[in-house]
Amino acid sequence: MERPTTAAEAVAVQERLRPLVRTDRPLPPVRTAAGLDVAYFPGSDRLVAAVTVLDVETLSTVDSRAVRGTADFPYLPGLFAFREAPSLLRALDGLTTSPDVLVCDGQGLAHPRRFGLACHLGVLTGLPSIGVGKTALGRYDPPGEERGATSPLLLDGEVLGRALRTRRGVKPVFVSVGHRCDLDSACELVLRLAPHHRLPETTRTADRLGRDLS
Known part of the structure; x- marks a missing residue:
């Protein structure tokens, strides 16, 4: 991964990599x-980057990796x-299982330059990726109260994701495509990964692993 030292250099990297994002087909199995x-x-600025790999059918953890590091960018x-x-890339490299998709605690296309963390990691690894944000980057109308209800997430008048209700009576999560998937299949997978809680189990297990070590 390129390691720019200034904001201008970082923006230039995002602008150069952004055209590589693919959003025109559903997730593979x-x-x-x-x-x-x-x-x-x-x-x-010391951190723990945690990755947990879950079996999508059982939601059991089949692999995990956490690495300590320091954030050296502002x-x-x-x-x-x-x-x-x-x-995070170091943690992914340490896995013994190659996951079929990355589910990032952050944004994908729902980003000022349409290149959030999920897009960046997807392009660098070549893996399908999805951003699942806890807060909205953009404007949305609340979706219906039933599980699975959605509404468009808009930024600068462009639909860049969806507010997705994963559980009745709780705030939605905000799903945006990262790489090599479309928005419909991204939302379908997030629902599968969140049968009981607001956040998908992928995020919950990775968060727990990181907190245990920080």
Whole structure:
């Protein structure tokens, strides 16, 4: 991964890689899904990058890897990938199982330059990837209350994702395509991965692993 040192250099990397994103076909059959999350040590740039690989049918963890590192790029909106992706890529390299899809705790196309963390990791690894954000980057109308209800997520008047209700009575999550999938199949997979809680089990297990080590 390229390691720019300034915001301008980082934006140039995003602009150069963005045309490589593919969003025109459904996900291929998915047996395993990797959750990716980063936990920071309090008041520090030291971090733990955690990856857990789940069997999609049983939601059991079949592989995991966590690495400690330091975020050496500034904390700047729209450029989080340059803080977190280097350590996440190290964690992915340490897996013994190759996941069928990456499910990132962050954004994909729902990004000012249409190249969030999920897009960045998808392009660099060549794997299908999905962004599942806890907060909306853009505007949306609340979806219906029933599980599986969606509404468009808009940024600059463009539909870049969906607000997805994974559980009745809780706030939706915000799904956007990262790479090598379309929005319909991304939302379908996120629902499969979130049978009981707001967040998909991929995110929950990766978050737990990272917090246990930070």
